[in-house]
Amino acid sequence: MSGPNSSYDPVQVTPLGEEQVFAMRDAALAAIAAAADLDELKRVRTEHAGDRSPLGLANREIGALPPQARKEAGLRVGQARGAVNQALAARSEELEAEAEDRMLAEETVDVTLPWDRMPRGARHPITMMSDRIADIFVAMGWEVAEGPLVEAEWLNFDALNLGADHPARTMQDTFWTEPAENHVVLRTHTSPVQARTMLTREPPIYVVCPGRVFRTDEYDATHSPMFHQVEGLVVDEGITMAHLKGSLDHFAQAVFGEGITTRFRPSYFPFTEPSAEVDLVCFVCRGTGEVPAPDADGGTGQSVTCRTCRGEGWIEWGGCGVVNPSVLVACGVDPDRYTGFAFGMGIDRTLMFRHGVEDLRSFFEGDVRFSRAFGTEI
Missing domain, CATH: 1.20.58 (Methane Monooxygenase Hydroxylase; Chain G, domain 1)
Structure with missing residues (x-):
């Protein structure tokens, strides 16, 4: 091989x-x-x-x-x-x-510089607006009054001249607690605080009542089942609609700036007589209904319809009126000696006007980036 x-x-x-x-x-x-x-x-x-x-x-x-x-x-x-x-x-x-x-x-870091690793927070804008409104009226000599969120039916309706057949009492408008025979509701307005105030103290009364209220509204860009109101109540001798108008004009200027006034339109509320809707002169166009339109050169051209008031020159703000004598009697106040006025408007709505917020839900979604834009006020 x-x-x-x-x-x-x-x-x-x-x-x-x-x-x-x-x-x-x-x-x-x-x-x-x-x-x-x-x-x-x-x-x-x-x-x-x-x-x-x-x-x-x-x-x-x-x-x-x-x-x-x-x-x-x-x-x-x-x-x-x-x-x-x-x-x-x-x-x-x-x-x-x-x-x-x-x-x-x-990526050099100068360790000798001041440091702040904790992110800056912010108070909720509704809380700040409530405090600001309270400060405005405290500066006028008023007091801040508070009441419970869960309220007796009598204080929420009967004491305020809302009869047993009033539509606001139905399940379509009011959250009722169980059992129904307890006659307890989630308050639908802050007016029960006014009734509690008149029941527990003697006139003269000058109080402002900010707080949360509840109604069976849909949750969308302009409605919420939980929102915030501020109401004011004055009961004293010789109180007239003129005092009401002056107080609201001062309130409007303190919130929206100098030169802002209000107007009254006749309306109806069970707890005031006479009653009026409160309109706010548009703080953008100042009542003209028009604003200058920017041109291509960065200047201003022809006027266009104001988007804030939609060309009307006025913005609906709230309701007001002289306290109904029936409410004074129900709360133990002598209507022959004392008169008063009351008003109410939405804090959320006021914030939306003041800062141009288009969606009410932004206040309740808990996004700290939204709240931080309003800063912090003490």
């Missing part, structure tokens, strides 16, 4: 020639040196040191050589791959050091 022909030495595989291997090595070393960052070096590693790289494919060809040439070619390819791997390691170390130095330079 004949043995292997060890003297047979065919021509070497072309990619394993000395010049070709050295050319692959030099190309890899040049690409490694030119890599500007770690991402580019990663790409170079794949192209020149991976399994599908020229040196990687050449290493596969070693097995096709005869024994005499296999050792020499393997040594040559192995040295070239070793040089490439050493260059990759060295360049990687250099680029990592450069990246760290750059990060330290760009």
Whole structure:
């Protein structure tokens, strides 16, 4: 049996020639040196040191050589791959050091500067507006009165001259607690606070009553089953509608700015007689119903209809009137000696007017980014 022909030495595989291997090595070393960052070096590693790289494919060809040439070619390819791997390691170390130095330079923190890692919070805008309104009337010598959110039916309706058949008592308008025979409701307005005040103190009475109220309204951009009202009550000798008008004009100017006045439109409320709707002169167009339109040059051109008041010049704000004598009698006040006035408007609605908020739900969604825009007032 004949043995292997060890003297047979065919021509070497072309990619394993000395010049070709050295050319692959030099190309890899040049690409490694030119890599500007770690991402580019990663790409170079794949192209020149991976399994599908020229040196990687050449290493596969070693097995096709005869024994005499296999050792020499393997040594040559192995040295070239070793040089490439050493260059990759060295360049990687250099680029990592450069990246760290750059990060330290760009992200340097001066630890000697004052710091505040706690994010600044904000009071809720409705709370701030309620406090601001209270401050306005306290400065006029009034007092702030409060009452419970869950109220007796008699104080919420009967004492305020809302009869047993009044539609506001129905389930479509009022939240009733169970059992029904307890005659307890979630207050539908802050007027029960006025009744409580008249029942517990002697005139003269000058109180303002901000607080939450509840009605079975749909929750949308302009309605909510829970909202906020402020009501004012004055009971004293010689009180007239003129005192009411002066108080509301002062209130309007304190909230919306100088020159803002109110007007009364005849209306009906069970607890006041006479009664009126309160309109606020538009604080944008100042009652003209029009505002200048900006032109292309940044100036002002022709006038356009005011969006705030929709061209009417007035904005509906609330309701008011002289306290009905029946309410005074129900609360133990002598109507022959004392007269008074009362008014009420929505705090949420006032805030929407004052700050241009278009969606009532923004006040109740709990987004701190919305509340933070109003800042903090003490």
